[in-house]
Amino acid sequence: MTWLHFSGNQAEVVREAMALLVPGPTDLPGEQEPGAREADAVRYADRLLGAFRTEPPLIYAAGSGSAHVPLSPEQRHGWLIRVRELQDAYRQGTALLDRLADGDFADADPEVRHRALRDPRAHTFRGLLFDHAIEGTYGDPVYRGRPAPGSTVLPTPPLPPPSAPGSTESSESAAPAPAPAQTAAPAPYGVETTALLRDFTAAARRVVLGGDDG
DSSP states (O other): OOOSSOOHHHHHHHHHHHHHHSOOTTTSTTOOSOOHHHHTHHHHHHHHHTGGGSSSOSSSBOTTSSOBOOOOHHHHHHHHHHHHHHHHHHHHHHHHHHHHTTTOTTTSOHHHHHHHHHSGGGHHHHHHHHHHHHHHHHSOGGGGTOOSOOTTSOOOOOOOOOOOTTOSSOTTTSOOOOOOOTTOOOOTTOHHHHHHHHHHHHHHHHHHHHTOOO
16 A cells, blocks of 8 residues: 555554544444544545645645645745644654554554553654544545545534424514625534534543543
8 A cells, every 4th residue: 555654554553543542343343433444544644744745735625626725835834844743743653652562553452552552651642643533534535535525524414494383483573594794614514513523522632632441
């Protein structure tokens, strides 16, 4: 398998670590929803770290297709700095997980991998892995190289149905809905889902970084 940035070993370390942090049916018996392994979230991290190996860089997708938007000079400068920081973090973090798992994180027993991830020395890298596992699993598939919509894209919640005739709310007293602002861009997955994902991610991140089994 070809990677933009990762070595083969780094990719396997990231894949196995993300699968423990955001497990799906393969890694957690009884789980019904896809996790980081099923979504191939490792590909998301690899494309982010290798974003500047293509032109335009793989930073901002142009809609739901495979094309990406060119960066302004200011954007390019800022993202180059950020991507280099992430490359260093992943290089050091994957090497650390290998050391904490007796030399080979990807091939270690699940108990050993869990122990390595829970080690206080891996706290910062674990948080980064969790964030990217969530983004890669539930974000737009285009950012992991799959332009076609997939099952792991969060759906937009349906709007509530209108009040039925004869309901306790009077249609005459109800205030008219405000007209939508012409300049406001819609949230990618709807306001409700965006807020839900933000709250869920914050809560789950506290559990992951706190080492709580619950």
